[in-house]
Amino acid sequence: MSLREKKVAEKKEEIIRMAIRVLSEKGYNGITMEEIAAKLLMTKGTVYYYFKDKQELLYHSQIMLLERSLWKVQQIQQKQIPIDKKLNQSIISHIEYILEERSGFELMLKPEQIFNTKQLDVIFKLRDTYAGIFDQMIIEGIDEGTFHVTDVKVVRNIILGSMNWVTQWYAENGKKSRTEIAEDIAIYLLRMLSPNK
Amino acid sequence: MSLREKKVAEKKEEIIRMAIRVLSEKGYNGITMEEIAAKLLMTKGTVYYYFKDKQELLYHSQIMLLERSLWKVQQIQQKQIPIDKKLNQSIISHIEYILEERSGFELMLKPEQIFNTKQLDVIFKLRDTYAGIFDQMIIEGIDEGTFHVTDVKVVRNIILGSMNWVTQWYAENGKKSRTEIAEDIAIYLLRMLSPNK
């Protein structure tokens, strides 16, 4: 990659990061290309120089969010620790991340209403991979007798749902820190998997 | 209420119902006053004759959705059946309802970005009442020794989150019916509350 290409890539990333930030503040119905540009001290035109249209920019934002969370959970999966610890850490990591990015994840809710088929393909593939890691952990736990569960998919979706819902009720200035809440949730979710604990 | 007032109330309700329907199809970023009107074979002007603005119409849609679900769960609460059965039925009822209305519930996600303070007051009060009923059930279960849980709020939010997430993954043409999925989820959620079952 040439120096020029690197510079372009950097600029693109800078814009994507800002898009994510604005998204997390204003949500999908608040974000405008003009605002993203203004916050980067550039004009809309520049943003359009790097991204074909708004859809494409949001698409890349979405991908970055997904890839980051995927990376985190993959790191945990590779550790040499008991399976319930792995799942516990994954849950905590996910909740902390989602509270960080807040409504950046809004796009996850109705991607069909925003992205085109090709983009959706990639997004769903990433999602599946992410879900798959949770499935693997659950299955591993079942196989070694730690978890007692029959319907992996249902259980995994209960876990994902309760984690993603946290943005709806967690009060940033409440008694408990993000991590504390995350730990509490993890306890109950793991309990669902190991009923005799 | 005079005949005339009744007619107005009826028309308003008709519009609200259609708004909910369009909402459930297109979501918040798809719904237009024009489309709602067109589907009712009227013009936008008529809709504006009954509702001050879009915000107010969506507000009433939201209220109707919330009140309906509240009513359902209150019916269940009044039954003379064991507490775990009550919670089980509430979970199933909620999931079935949410799969029916789909993205009508999108407005629940970021109401701050849509409604004004006064409207939010009412919405949050309804939400709290709804959550409160689940809390009551959980507490009742704890008191009589059926459930073993310390943090009611966290557990209740895990339940709400996993239920509300169902729209994200349930395939309408999949193997299991809505009710079957709802029942499966209820089993695991109840398990979380009664670890020795």
Added chain:
DNA sequence: TAGAAAATTAACTTGACAGTTAAATAAAGA
């Protein structure tokens, strides 16, 4: 350092949709 290529800008067009209004139509009562 001159000239070409890349990056940025300001000023524009366009389209969509919320909301308004004055006029037309329908309904109801006297």
Added chain:
DNA sequence: TCTTTATTTAACTGTCAAGTTAATTTTCTA
């Protein structure tokens, strides 16, 4: 039936933000 009031409509206006473009500035390189 006539008149008044309620309802509906078509044709507007206004605004906001997406996306475009031609001209300008910056950066690179021969």
